[in-house]
Amino acid sequence: MQLDLFAALQDDDTPKPPAPAPAKPPVRHEVPAPPIETRASSSTAVPARTAPPRTLPMGKIADPSQYAFNVGEAVANTWHKNHGGTRIEIPIGIVASLALIGQKDKKGPDLKAQILAQNDRDLLEMYRQIWASHWMRRPDLVERARILHEWANEEKHTRHELHMVRAVTKTALDKGLFDLTGHADPYLRSQADVLSPTLTMMRSTGAMQGLGEFHTPPQVTDAMAWAALADLSAEISDDGKSLAPGQSILDPAAGTGGMLRSAAQQIRHQGLDPADFTWAMVDIDPIAAACAAVNAMVWGLGPRVTVACDDSLANPRAVEDAMKQARGAFEHRDRTLGQAKMIAAVRQMQGLLGRVAGTAA
Incomplete structure (x- = not known):
């Protein structure tokens, strides 16, 4: 259904392409949304399940949506006040990239400090690696998000562009992006959509109305x-x-x-x-x-x-x-990884033969 x-x-750890959609048409439901405060008493309340509802962790943020808005607003202000230009996919892509990583060990080194301690070139390389690692698992989604990360793979970046990458990164982290997205539990990572206000604030009102957005x-x-x-x-x-x-x-x-x-x-x-x-x-x-x-x-x-x-x-x-398109992305990944494994095997064999030849000599 x-x-x-x-x-x-x-x-296996490698995800497969999404399954084909059901052949039957979607079921449409004509039910108005009830007021939030009356959800529990709604006559259409969800019936009891065989499995009890999960005990969900409590978030530390009182109003996650407002918190996400503050992050998006701060990023947009940093970009525009520093004359970042028209390529809004760069600041949005930075927020998206940072949202894809998290602090695995809360007792480990501070992730924010580690990121900001990098020089400009290493910071750019970090963003490339974030997308490369996710491409290994979800090439389809990374390909769909290409507009948010292809800038990082450009051969040349001006000094001002590198400055803006660092400035936006620092703003997003200083405003507490990881408080929203840096959790191991997906429930806590899903408390708010930080990319929606970031996109909204990066675009002018006229541009959004022109897009019908x-x-x-x-x-x-x-x-x-x-x-x-x-x-x-x-x-x-x-x-x-x-x-x-x-x-x-x-x-x-x-x-x-x-x-x-x-x-x-x-x-x-x-x-x-x-x-x-x-x-x-x-x-x-x-x-x-x-x-x-x-x-x-x-x-x-x-x-x-x-x-x-x-x-x-x-x-x-x-x-x-x-x-x-998604199946094509998975097939391309598999071909690429297969070629990489073949190259690695050849190099390993060449190294082994080189050592054997050295020993014989």
Whole structure:
């Protein structure tokens, strides 16, 4: 069964490519979102599960969405006040890159201090390595996010560009980005979407209106996700079933993925793992779609995630087309790794033969 969240507004260690979408059309649910304060008393409350709801960790931030907004606002101010230029994919990409890493050992060296202690060239190389390491696992999502990281692989960078990379990095870390994204637990990493306010603040109001781009407040997406998932649970419970792993959740106008973040958190509250579901996001804006791809990794949505950069109204097969592209990305990765292993094996053999020849001499 596939749930279209957008309809709520209407009357081995190597992951495999996302599975094909179900052949049957998505089920649409015409349920208005209840006020946040009345969720618990809603008549469409989620029925009891066979597994009890998970005990979720408490976050340290009182208002994560406001915290995320502060990070985005500070990054935008740093970029614009220092005349960063029109390439807004650079500051957004820096925030996205930092969101993909975290402090593995809380008692270990301070990650922020380590990052800022690097010289400009090493800092740039760090960003390249972040994306390279994630490409090994999710080449499809890294490819979708290319606009956010291809700048780091350019051969030449001006002194001002390197200065701006450092300035934005310092601002994001000083404003506490890792307080939002640096957690090991995906529930804590999913408390807010930091890329949405960053993108919003980096763009002028006129540019956003020209794109038809309006980001839904997180409080609204939380309420809508609750209503949609409650409606799905009520509907399928009539057949003796329940919200269960393997079901699909789609947002055909996803932006940076805020609706799916809310849905994933509600699924966790029901004692389930979002990684066991199938997710699909579509957005016409390349930077928004790139942010959605990054968020899918940050929020731990799992191996069955497809992000399409397309017009879902003009192309009803946007998700299927994106799945085909994703399979191509995985095949390219496998070919590349196969060639790398072959080269490594040849070099190892050459070294062995060289040592044998040296011994014989």
